[in-house]
Amino acid sequence: MTEAAAADPVHAFIADTVGQNDVVLFMKGTPDQPRCGFSSVVVQILDHLGVGFVGVxxxxxxxxxxxxxxxxxxxxxxxxxxxxxxxxxxxxxxxMFQSGELQPFFTEKGVSAA
Structure with missing residues (x-):
């Protein structure tokens, strides 16, 4: 954790969340109920690829x-x-999804997709 993260509880929470989960999406709404179109697009792509993730x-x-x-x-x-x-x-x-780069990226990172 960086010094800045230690001084800022929000940054500490983000660092902990990102550190403890392989895939994290900070989004508006939840994976089941996205509250903006952009968040919804990313959720749909991750779901399509079968990548498990934590939505915040x-x-x-x-x-x-x-x-x-x-x-x-x-x-x-x-x-x-x-x-x-x-x-x-x-x-x-x-x-990345449309160009075909996203799935190999997950594989390279050791994140399993369906």
């Missing part, structure tokens, strides 16, 4: 919604993390 609803906490943006230095939500690495948002995940 940033709408439940204003500090978390702002904290995830500063944690990744990425301005938008959703944000996908795989094995602790920030992958990107909806556009990047969709482009």
């Amino acid at each position: 609803d940033v709408l439940q906490d204003e500090d978390l919604r702002n904290g995830i943006k500063s944690y990744s230095d990425w301005p938008t939500i959703p944000q996908l993390y795989v094995k602790g690495e920030f992958v990107g948002g909806s556009d990047i995940v969709r482009e």
